[in-house]
Amino acid sequence: MLAARSLLLAFALLLGETSAASCAKKIRREWRTLSTVEKKEYIRAVQCIVAKPALTPDFENSGVKSRYDDLLYTHIQQTFSIHYVGHFLAWHRYFVSTYEDMLRNECGYRGAQSYWDWTLDTPAAKWAASPVFDAETGFGGNGPFVEGDASNPFEVPGRSGGGCVPDGPFAGINDFVHLGPANGVTYNPQCLKRDLSPYFAGRYLAVNQTQVTLAQPDFGWFNRAVEGGPSFEASGLHGGGHYGVGGTFGQMGDLYASPADPIFFLHHANLDRVWWSWQKLDLASRLVDISGPINLMDYTNTLGGNVTLAFPLTVGVSAPDVTVGDVMNIADLGYNYDKVYTLTS
Numbered sequence: 001m002l003a004a005r006s007l008l009l010a011f012a013l014l015l016g017e018t019s020a021a022s023c024a025k026k027i028r029r030e031w032r033t034l035s036t037v038e039k040k041e042y043i044r045a046v047q048c049i050v051a052k053p054a055l056t057p058d059f060e061n062s063g064v065k066s067r068y069d070d071l072l073y074t075h076i077q078q079t080f081s082i083h084y085v086g087h088f089l090a091w092h093r094y095f096v097s098t099y100e101d102m103l104r105n106e107c108g109y110r111g112a113q114s115y116w117d118w119t120l121d122t123p124a125a126k127w128a129a130s131p132v133f134d135a136e137t138g139f140g141g142n143g144p145f146v147e148g149d150a151s152n153p154f155e156v157p158g159r160s161g162g163g164c165v166p167d168g169p170f171a172g173i174n175d176f177v178h179l180g181p182a183n184g185v186t187y188n189p190q191c192l193k194r195d196l197s198p199y200f201a202g203r204y205l206a207v208n209q210t211q212v213t214l215a216q217p218d219f220g221w222f223n224r225a226v227e228g229g230p231s232f233e234a235s236g237l238h239g240g241g242h243y244g245v246g247g248t249f250g251q252m253g254d255l256y257a258s259p260a261d262p263i264f265f266l267h268h269a270n271l272d273r274v275w276w277s278w279q280k281l282d283l284a285s286r287l288v289d290i291s292g293p294i295n296l297m298d299y300t301n302t303l304g305g306n307v308t309l310a311f312p313l314t315v316g317v318s319a320p321d322v323t324v325g326d327v328m329n330i331a332d333l334g335y336n337y338d339k340v341y342t343l344t345s
């Protein structure tokens with residue numbers, strides 16, 4: 001009798017906990033603070049999304065094979081309308097949140113999207129040893145060195161790899177990536193490649209760069225600090241992560257096809273966290289502060305006006321269309337961060 005009662009009690013507690021957990025806000029945490037079990041569970045969910053059939057309607061020789069490709073495809077298709085524009089951060093916030101929901105709703109993942117605080121992996125000498133690149137509890141590491149060409153304008157300074165990722169959960173899969181490079185959307189099987197640049201990461205992802213970014217007075221300047229300019233020299237935090245991981249030959253260095261590397265989502269979660277950190281410095285006004293070009297790099301508004309809260313965002317087949325205003329507050333997207341950056345001086 002006693003045993004039966006305590007069993008019932010245990011069951012009631014379990015039920016209570018389950019329903020509380022499913023409506024509680026998702027708390028995003030830094031990759032290295034997850035337990036080994038949590039890391040493996042995240043990777044399992046990524047592999048599940050990579051294996052699920054696509055929802056994008058089929059087209060001639062389509063490379064869009066999986067739910068993962070649905071997201072990669074919409075990013076490729078929209079490349080020049082979602083970068084170097086006022087809604088860059090808003091679009092990528094919604095994109096990462098959509099991925100987080102897919103991992104949870106379609107693959108049974110119970111955690112939140114994880115972020116990668118790359119400041120912890122600088123200076124340059126520490127970069128390649130980041131826990132994110134761990135073969136057992138991360139995403140695998142650098143590819144073997146591939147000779148470059150110093151006269152190539154896309155030769156990323158300090159690049160050190162370029163070949164297929166040799167270890168970790170995505171190694172040895174010759175068709176891990178189906179789309180790209182660049183704007184290619186027909187089936188093109190490729191391995192996952194990395195071309196780490198410790199130099200680049202050390203220069204653009206250290207705490208000093210985060211501080212310069214957080215110190216910007218309004219959204220327009222903040223956004224430009226995050227995105228940087230179109231040259232390696234003018235990079236900001238965004239380029240720091242992309243070229244620090246992808247270099248010249250890795251998918252992360254490809255403006256179109258960068259979401260092909262699952263690390264993309266941890267990098268962009270941290271950029272989102274930088275934005276949220278900046279918003280929290282003056283939340284009431286920064287929940288509605290948005291500006292910046294509608295057209296690529298039209299910072300002087302000669303081709304069009306500024307992006308507003310009413311500006312539409314789409315991530316294709318994976319989630320409903322929304323507006324910039326719908327994603328200004330991360331509470332409305334059902335997640336939060338365990339920690340934010342603070343402005344130290």
Ligand SMILES: *[C@@H]1O[C@H](CO)[C@@H](O)[C@H](O)[C@H]1NC(C)=O
Pocket residue numbers: 202203204206208209212
């Ligand atoms: C931050 O520090 C790095 C490494 O010393 C340096 O290369 C970079 O220029 C600095 N950036 C800023 C914005 O001060």
Ligand SMILES: *[C@@H]1O[C@H](CO)[C@@H](O)[C@H](O)[C@H]1NC(C)=O
Pocket residue numbers: 220291292301304305306
């Ligand atoms: C766009 O927004 C910026 C920053 O708020 C402002 O300086 C600029 O005048 C605006 N441009 C137009 C065309 O309204």
Ligand SMILES: [Cu+2]
Pocket residue numbers: 075083092255
């Ligand atoms: Cu992007």
